[in-house]
Amino acid sequence: MPDLDLSKFEKKIILRNIEHKDIDELIALQQICFPHMEPWTREHLRSHLAIFPEGQFCVEYDGKIIGSCSSLLINFDEYDDNHSWEQITANGYITNHDPTGLDLYGIEVMVHPDYRRMKIGRRLYDARKALAKEMNLKSILIGGRIPNYHLYAKEMSPREYVNEVMNRNIFDPVLTFQMMNGFVLNRINNRYLKDDKDSLTYATLMEWHNIDYQPVEKRSFRTSLPVRISVVQYMMKKIDSFEEFATQCEYFVEVGSTYKSDFVVFPEIFTTQLLSFLDEKIPSQAVRKLSTFTEDYIRLFTDMAVKYDINIIAGSHFVEEDHNIYNIAYLFRRDGTIEKQYKLHITPNERKWWGVQPGNEISVFDTDCGKIAILICYDIQFPELSRIVTDLGANIIFIPFCTDDRQAYLRVRYCAQARAVENQVYTVIAGTVGNLTHTVNMDIQYAQSAIFTPSDFTFPRDGIAHECNPNIEQMIVGDVDLELLRRIRHSGSVLQLKDRRSDLFEVKLKGLAPEMEKAIDHNIDHEESG
Numbered sequence: 001m002p003d004l005d006l007s008k009f010e011k012k013i014i015l016r017n018i019e020h021k022d023i024d025e026l027i028a029l030q031q032i033c034f035p036h037m038e039p040w041t042r043e044h045l046r047s048h049l050a051i052f053p054e055g056q057f058c059v060e061y062d063g064k065i066i067g068s069c070s071s072l073l074i075n076f077d078e079y080d081d082n083h084s085w086e087q088i089t090a091n092g093y094i095t096n097h098d099p100t101g102l103d104l105y106g107i108e109v110m111v112h113p114d115y116r117r118m119k120i121g122r123r124l125y126d127a128r129k130a131l132a133k134e135m136n137l138k139s140i141l142i143g144g145r146i147p148n149y150h151l152y153a154k155e156m157s158p159r160e161y162v163n164e165v166m167n168r169n170i171f172d173p174v175l176t177f178q179m180m181n182g183f184v185l186n187r188i189n190n191r192y193l194k195d196d197k198d199s200l201t202y203a204t205l206m207e208w209h210n211i212d213y214q215p216v217e218k219r220s221f222r223t224s225l226p227v228r229i230s231v232v233q234y235m236m237k238k239i240d241s242f243e244e245f246a247t248q249c250e251y252f253v254e255v256g257s258t259y260k261s262d263f264v265v266f267p268e269i270f271t272t273q274l275l276s277f278l279d280e281k282i283p284s285q286a287v288r289k290l291s292t293f294t295e296d297y298i299r300l301f302t303d304m305a306v307k308y309d310i311n312i313i314a315g316s317h318f319v320e321e322d323h324n325i326y327n328i329a330y331l332f333r334r335d336g337t338i339e340k341q342y343k344l345h346i347t348p349n350e351r352k353w354w355g356v357q358p359g360n361e362i363s364v365f366d367t368d369c370g371k372i373a374i375l376i377c378y379d380i381q382f383p384e385l386s387r388i389v390t391d392l393g394a395n396i397i398f399i400p401f402c403t404d405d406r407q408a409y410l411r412v413r414y415c416a417q418a419r420a421v422e423n424q425v426y427t428v429i430a431g432t433v434g435n436l437t438h439t440v441n442m443d444i445q446y447a448q449s450a451i452f453t454p455s456d457f458t459f460p461r462d463g464i465a466h467e468c469n470p471n472i473e474q475m476i477v478g479d480v481d482l483e484l485l486r487r488i489r490h491s492g493s494v495l496q497l498k499d500r501r502s503d504l505f506e507v508k509l510k511g512l513a514p515e516m517e518k519a520i521d522h523n524i525d526h527e528e529s530g
Contacts, residue, residue, distance in 0.1 A: 003321045009298045011062055011336040013306050015123050018056040018068060020049060025065045026058070033110040037195045040092070047093040055104065057127045059111075059120050061306075061336075067111040067120040070094075071128060073101035076141055081186070081205065085143055085193045102213075104132050106142040119257070119309030125181045132210045140208040143189060147198040148172045158188050158202045175204055183208045225483040227369045227396065229428055230256035230264040231466070233449040234315075235473035236434040236442065238276040242293060245273055246300050252475055257308035259477045262369045265430040266315035267447070268377045268400040269327065271297060275439045283353040283440050291320040298330070298338070305332035311367055315400045315430070316343065316376050324357045329374045329400055331365050339365045343376040344385065353441045362509060364392040370482055377401040380429075381415045383422065387507045390423040390497070395482050399429045402445065409446045417463055420452040422496055424489050426465075426480045427452045433471045446471060451478050456492045458484055 018026065023045045030039040048056050048070055055071040072094040079088060089107050090096040106128060111120045132140050149161050152170065164170040166179065183206040192203035212224065232252045239245055249266070256264035274293055280286040294317065301314040316329040327343035327350065342359020350356040362385060364373050373389035373396075380386065380399045389397060399416055403409040409431065416427040431447025450467035453459040466478035489497055 006338045013336040014060045018058045044092045051097045066115040069109040069124040071106045072097040075101045076103040102138045104140045138213045143203040144206045145174045145199045226479045228261040230261040230477045231430045231449045233468045233474045234270045236436050253304045257310045263311045265313040267430045267432045268316045268402040270315045271317045272442045287318045287354045301332045313398045341374040345378045364394045372396045374398045384507045386419040396426045401431045417452045424454045
């Protein structure tokens with residue numbers, strides 16, 4: 001099997017600022033989303049881009065715009081609480097935008113009906129929240145439609161309807177979504193949007209408070225930069241089809257997305273569970289049969305990363321390339337792009353039973369949560385690799401692993417914790433548990449998956465942010481703070497990256513591309529200079 005072209009599986013999803021070239025497409029999209037309401041004019045959208053381009057976002061999927069949102073800055077205390085949409089938007093032109101305003105007011109969100117189960121709305125709301133934090137704004141306000149109210153208007157008042165929705169007795173596609181995204185109700189406005197017949201012109205004034213907001217003169221550093229990680233301790237048990245495997249994986253991805261995780265992490269070679277229904281007892285032949293599922297595996301996780309708006313470290317999988325078998329970990333970004341990391345150090349067991357070959361490249365990957373690296377199981381036991389990826393900018397090292405007994409597991413755990421201390425990074429280990437009773441060389445598993453931190457006063461006492469119970473199927477969800485990491489690298493009790501004696505020793509990767517050498521040198525200089 002030749003080296004797989006990952007580009008044919010990628011489904012590119014991009015969140016970006018709106019540009020002038022998008023205007024006609026946005027007008028057409030609005031007519032699809034709100035067929036009974038007056039759409040934007042070109043003059044409206046040109047005005048938005050001329051006045052506040054940073055506040056206008058869209059989501060593009062395979063080259064097609066499928067969602068967008070618009071906003072402006074105001075000081076809300078200058079407006080009447082019972083305002084209308086026309087008043088708050090200057091009739092849609094946002095000429096009342098105040099560059100010194102402390103509140104972001106959202107004036108529209110739209111998502112194409114065919115893509116409304118792909119977390120597009122959440123991506124747009126998250127973009128607004130990120131902008132509010134970046135600009136140090138107090139809050140985000142929105143006049144929210146209640147489009148299902150017309151179905152209940154004969155039975156209840158707007159206040160009663162909103163109460164029922166808030167109590168989860170009635171579903172409203174807009175209000176329910178806003179509550180799920182952290183917005184709270186301030187009041188109900190009447191005659192808010194005159195052509196909103198479904199809401200009978202009523203709207204809820206909703207607000208999201210930026211808890212990081214501080215007056216500019218008092219703010220000396222970012223308070224936090226959290227990244228939420230879901231770690232899957234995966235149960236290996238007999239299954240009967242790839243579809244059954246996919247169902248199990250999707251359950252964990254959906255749970256991670258429900259908890260608004262940025263990453264979900266699966267274990268090393270957990271796809272060997274597929275061997276439980278393949279009729280092949282010779283291990284070296286079994287892995288080649290397993291590799292025939294590579295395209296199905298890639299499609300599955302690409303689709304889930306986009307659908308659930310989450311970055312997936314999809315464990316690792318045996319792949320046949322040029323007649324060789326490699327153990328490859330894949331990163332499926334939530335924007336639809338894919339990366340891969342080969343296992344670099346092969347255990348005697350892998351060579352003996354499966355004939356696995358080592359890869360030759362070490363990578364650091366850019367994500368929407370900063371730079372990360374993936375070191376597969378045995379690779380974490382070689383400290384040079386962790387130092388290299390740290391020097392290339394990685395703040396989190398993900399370690400999918402698969403071990404059969406406690407001492408093998410402890411080698412991975414102890415080394416992962418040591419790498420977190422040595423390099424002042426977060427390390428995340430995710431392993432398999434359970435038994436595959438009829439699969440040669442995968443019959444028993446041992447794991448206690450965890451998220452590890454550096455060892456200093458600002459972190460948990462034992463350097464363990466979160467951990468599973470040993471040897472049961474479980475998922476843990478935990479936050480790590482990249483801002484905290486940045487601070488301890490400059491002012492911690494000890495400064496391993498700053499204090500290393502680069503005048504006496506250095507760790508270098510052979511055959512490193514010049515741009516990677518420059519990146520390492522820059523990061524080393526940055527850490528040592530403070």
